[in-house]
Amino acid sequence: MALTEASSTATAASTTAPPREPSLLALHDFRIILLTQLFSGLRGPILWFSQAWYVNAAAPEDRRVLFLGVLATVNGLAFLGWSLFGGALADRYPRRTTLIASHLAGAVLVGITAIVLSLPGVEEGGAWLIPVMLLFATFGLMNAQDLPSRTALVSDVVPPAQLTSAVTMNWLAMALVMLVANVLGGTLVEALGFGLTYAIGVVPHLVIVGLLWRLHLRAGPADVDAAGRSLLANVQDGIGYLRVDPAVRWTVLLMWIAVFGGMNVLWTLGAAWMRDVMDLGPAGWSRLTVFWSAGMIGASLLLMMRGGYRGKGRLFIGAGVLYGVAVVVYAFSRSIPLTGAAMFFGGLAFQLQQTVGTAILQNVVPRSLLGRVTALLFLAQGLAQTSGLAFGLLGQVMSLELLFPIVGGVMLASAVAIAVLQRPLRALD
Helix, strand or coil: CHHHHHHHHHHHHHHHCCCCCCCHHHCHHHHHHHHHHHHHHHHHHHHHHHHHHHHHHHCCHHHHHHHHHHHHHHHHHHHHHHHHHHHHHHHHCCHHHHHHHHHHHHHHHHHHHHHHHCCCCHHHCHHHHHHHHHHHHHHHHHHHHHHHHHHHHHHHHCCHHHHHHHHHHHHHHHHHHHHHHHHHHHHHHHHHHHHHHHHHCHHHHHHHHHHHHCCCCCCCCCCCCHHHCCHHHHHHHHHHHHHHCHHHHHHHHHHHHHHHHHHHHHHHCHHHHHHHCCCCCHHHHHHHCHHHHHHHHHHHHHHHHCCCCCCHHHHHHHHHHHHHHHHHHHHHCCCHHHHHHHHHHHHHHHHHHHHHHHHHHHHHCCHHHHHHHHHHHHHHHHHHHHCHHHHHHHHHHHCHHHHHHHHHHHHHHHHHHHHHHCHHHHCCC
């Protein structure tokens, strides 16, 4: 009798137990989003290496550092000019539709730029330099729409309990493909030249459009009331959320500081640093960035092993401290092994910040505002690039060897100050 009652109890418990969530990779739409992340990660480095080394080769010899800063500023202004509106559009209209339209436009713009780069005399710069740099700015415009829309799309297709793991896997996909794409970018520039290399960047846009057509998701806008108000009012709603939630506010601010410094040191002025200080060409530079990609992969694997990880605030702040240390070491290094190590830990810290910061927003911010608040997080890239002109001027005047340690020190001091003073972020679980 007792055995029968126990069996009945066990049976009842098993029938009332909540169903297990399906594996993330079993979700058709999430697999599609992962594939778009892979192809987007392939597109970015190929276009960026083409841009940076074109300017490094075509600009007047005594103003190369300055023009690299101008390139970053032009890209950043395009990113900043559209980023907040891109996030608002991601909430105002169906995200799938917004992404398809933006990638079709991106394919056209990249194709036009590739044709211009193939014209006679363009590689020598001269009167072509500024017009080509303005065409390069469409890269920032495209990213301003793509990043918040595609990141917010994850919340549309993944159950809330799996969002943290989904964000981690999404950024791991980006890190894995960048391991190949960073090497490929500089190698293609040396082997094919600027025009053909840039033309290859059309392919990922078209593949992403094809993948997005295969999404089963047919959801409407995330914020059904947004269309009844002006686009500017939609943007203001996203900015206003930062006043409501201090943890989100300081997450965004620390990301801005870290990306502001790290992007200018490691990427915006990277071509000049590698040529003048490290004595490397484009292929050597791109191969050295393998360490950065390896660090990104290491960070993602570490987070995946932790599953739905706890202590997100402390982890995010710790990554900011590590990023500052990595930039300081990079700035003082003159050897390839030590520079590689600095780039590894820089990539690890950057990936931790991107992933954990995104996970914080995905778990805290209402879905109706997610596109706009995510756009604020990614606004750091536009702010960093826009400051490229100022960094280029400083590097031209005071030398990169003096500028880079100062930037690293500011990054490190800021992260430590936020860790000490901002309990709402530190206590975020």
